[in-house]
Amino acid sequence: MRRRLDVLVCSGAACVSAHSSQVRDALAEAIAARGLGEEVRLVETGCMGPCELGPVLLVYPDGAFYIRVKPEDAAEIVDEHFLKGRPVRRLLWESPEARKLAEEHKQIPFFEKQKKIVLSNCGEIDPESLEEYIATGGYEALGRALTESTPERLIETIVASGLRGRGGAGYPTGRKWEHVARESAAEKVVVCNADEGDPGAFMDRSLLEGDPHAVIEGMEIAAYAVGASLGYVYVRAEYPLAIRRLKLAIDQARRVGLLGDNILETGFSFDLDVRIGAGAFVCGEETALIASIEGRRGIPRPRPPYPSTAGVFGRPTLINNAETWGNIRHIVLHGAEWFSSIGSPKSPGTKVFALSGKVNNTGLVEVPMGTTLRELVYDIGGGIPDGKALKAVQTGGPSGGCIPAERLDTPIDYESLQALGAIMGSGGVIVMDEDNCMVNIAKYFLEFTCDESCGQCVPCRAGTRQMLEILERIVDGRGEPEDLSHLRTLGKMVAETSLCGLGRSAPNPVLSTLKHFEEEYRTHIEERSCPAKVCTALIRYVIDAEACRACDKCRPVCPVTAIAGSPGKPPYDLDAEICVRCGRCAEVCPFDAIHIETGGPQQQIP
């Protein structure tokens, strides 16, 4: 019997967290109960992108896109849509309800401005099915590389494509391949860096979860081009689903001769292993990653020698990021010219971003390089919730920097971002609005790098600590005027003298906010006030006597009994000396009578 419906259930990690597996089970049950098992197929796919709206379902051939589906909706969807052909409008992306939701959130089509190359299969195929990957042209690039091309021509193609490393620094990928190919060692290694440690970044995870074969195929092509026989995928233990699907994909490929000995019966042999990291940020640095693969403690070492001459177990090693690997098969299939025609001249191709923070459509997006931050935040991201004003966009995570709202028309490419003191990074984009305190943000990221510093070299270990202490003083209302110049001097020193990329980039969040938001630092220091009303030591909660209706909602929720009063007898009184600034009272007040004030005389937090 012919199938008539393919129901794609997103099983990216975000949708799984939103209980997409229960939705799938409920759908399967309802489909079976209606006897539609042969006509309707359920397919679990990788991340479809709009994580904010999950769990999401995509039904083919009609293309109906369901959002925020609950297990209890399953029977209705099966009865009405799958059986009777009437899509359940209230759950559709395009439904009046969804449109209302869209209007509320000022959503503008999430998918239209995207261009999916690396993620073309994510959310479209079953990542656990080798057949589906092959059906979309999978392993054709490998086949052509092995039978119709030569290692030299492949490297030429990658060089000509202009592809640059998607892990952050943007080193030309083809050059890396050349370096390793030039080595004459008997054994060489290729490595996929899927360590992805930036808070809020999930590009590599989504690719491995949604299209693991694409990464494998990219690595195989490179192995043939540079003469490697062994490969490792280094992925963190926090990504159990990615690890499971990757291992499954490796087994599948091995079983049919697409990996292992004598691949596609061409005489070329290459095998792949998965190495699971313990989640140390520093292990994303290539020399630390190599140490970790070898079973040693994951700490960086000075370069040279570069991994391309002496990497894993001393073998010449080619390391690329997961997203970079995901580009390879497309370049081999469609040619260097095709690839370099996409994006901007110096940064061709697309980039995958994990969009998060104060933006309506959070999720995973892929856009051509050269797209502006404004398009990313307002068109694809759907703008800022609750009508707030955008303040800054943070790219590159703890190694990156904040770009102020007035630079929103900056095109996204390696050089433009660097010129603003930020970096492309691996693709984390955090949107910040007027309620975000830039000093606090800088402190947050520095806390992260300070924690994750391996402690091997002094500038990173002690320098980031010193900077953090200054920041802690500033947000605590104990900042000194000379702190800013100290931060700049220390930041420059740490950046210039640290051993590895972690330390060299750690001051970026501080230096970039100092560059674009110095005024905000000064207000913290000189006026002991936090304009965004975030830094707890610099704010206090105040009950507006006029607005208070003595409803007695706030008093019982206060954890430290700082609020006194009796029902019906306004106003209530809030004792700032006891208050711990938790904000619960303001949250429950139905009359908006509790405000945050900043500046003026300081009150110690008990």
Next chain:
Amino acid sequence: MKLEELRQIRERAAKDLTLRKGDARVKVVVGMGTSGIAAGARDVMAAFLDEIGKRELTDVTITQTGERGLASSEPVVEVHVRDEPTVVYGQMTAERARRVVVDHLVNGNAVSEFAIEVRE
């Protein structure tokens, strides 16, 4: 596995994904409203799926729709062929469905005796 075999697998597996491509030459829409189902639309749908599956017609998609208001003619089936007028068939049965597949979908001749409407 050789490259040739890989390509054969792809050809086979790609048929399995035609539903997601949205470039079908023919679209068969079966009316599956309450009166359609009561009149036997499920059997008609099953017959279409079976016959199209047997004949490996990969450029055909089958979907359903709700009530069209023509209760006396249920089950109603619309056949949309690209660049051709849409033909609406009425009072369909499993046997009629199989004939529509053979005559209309495969051989390109609409079955006029079941047709109740032709739309440009």
